[in-house]
Amino acid sequence: xxxxxxxxxxxxxxxxxxxxxxxxxxxxxxxxxxxxxxxxxxxxxxxxxxxxxxxxxxxxxxxxxxxxxxxxxxxxxxxxxxxxxxxxxxxxxxxxxxxxxxxxxxxxxxxxxxxxxxxxxxxxxxxxxxxxxxxxxxxxxxxxxxxxxxxxxxxxxxxxxxxxxxxxxxxxxxxxxxxxxxxxxxxxxxxxxxxxxxxxxxxxxxxxxxxxxxxxxxxxxxxxxxxxxxxxxxxxxxxxxxxxxxxxxxxxxxxxxxxxxxxxxxxxxxxxxxxxxxxxxxxxxxxx
Numbered sequence: 001x002x003x004x005x006x007x008x009x010x011x012x013x014x015x016x017x018x019x020x021x022x023x024x025x026x027x028x029x030x031x032x033x034x035x036x037x038x039x040x041x042x043x044x045x046x047x048x049x050x051x052x053x054x055x056x057x058x059x060x061x062x063x064x065x066x067x068x069x070x071x072x073x074x075x076x077x078x079x080x081x082x083x084x085x086x087x088x089x090x091x092x093x094x095x096x097x098x099x100x101x102x103x104x105x106x107x108x109x110x111x112x113x114x115x116x117x118x119x120x121x122x123x124x125x126x127x128x129x130x131x132x133x134x135x136x137x138x139x140x141x142x143x144x145x146x147x148x149x150x151x152x153x154x155x156x157x158x159x160x161x162x163x164x165x166x167x168x169x170x171x172x173x174x175x176x177x178x179x180x181x182x183x184x185x186x187x188x189x190x191x192x193x194x195x196x197x198x199x200x201x202x203x204x205x206x207x208x209x210x211x212x213x214x215x216x217x218x219x220x221x222x223x224x225x226x227x228x229x230x231x232x233x234x235x236x237x238x239x240x241x242x243x244x245x246x247x248x249x250x251x252x253x254x255x256x257x258x259x260x261x262x263x264x265x266x267x268x269x270x271x272x273x274x275x276x277x278x279x280x281x282x283x284x285x286x287x288x
């Protein structure tokens with residue numbers, strides 16, 4: 001199911017539903033055939049929750065091939081490159097939403113209450129029977145509210161979505177990637193958002209520390225405390241992830257990828273990649 005293209009396209013919520021105002025809820029079968037989703041490989045500007053009730057759905061998220069099954073809910077972050085199997089008989093629902101839509105409830109510009117959505121490109125939640133029942137009822141209520149177009153529907157949907165995410169977050173209470181939000185975690189979340197926005201043009205920790213109004217030493221200390229990695233490693237890992245995506249999903253040459261990611265020359269990029277992965281970019285591509 002590996003798909004390669006000339007370049008990775010960017011999918012907006014409006015490409016799925018032109019009337020979108022921050023959230024779209026639809027049956028999975030409809031989502032798979034939505035006009036904007038016909039171009040099956042893309043990065044996206046929104047978060048996704050998939051709840052399957054019948055059938056199995058094969059998908060690729062970054063470099064991982066994943067089979068979605070009933071009794072499972074999948075979350076995809078807004079930075080994930082995805083493709084879905086088409087022409088399959090499945091039932092269920094997909095909830096697509098932007099960070100801006102959810103955060104209107106919290107009066108903040110980060111997903112600090114649900115940081116697990118950003119930490120994981122893809123996360124599968126295997127639900128207990130009581131949780132399945134609760135989640136399916138919540139999703140059904142959300143579908144009805146989304147269709148109703150009644151006054152205040154956005155606020156109701158935002159509250160339902162918050163409850164649904166909190167149920168999923170409880171499933172990660174013992175997971176090492178689940179983070180209790182505090183002042184340090186909020187700084188790290190902001191740092192990770194800045195890295196996602198600027199990694200191609202700035203790879204120096206000082207740039208991010210200045211934007212956060214903290215010292216490089218403090219940024220490095222809280223990164224090690226909260227993510228068990230230096231701030232420099234987090235920046236380099238983000239560059240590496242994008243390099244892997246472009247090698248895996250596109251026909252771009254190593255030279256094109258190197259310059260797209262802000263490297264001054266190809267040998268430097270090859271050295272960087274090989275130091276992190278143990279193989280050259282071309283070897284990595286051949287092995288996929």
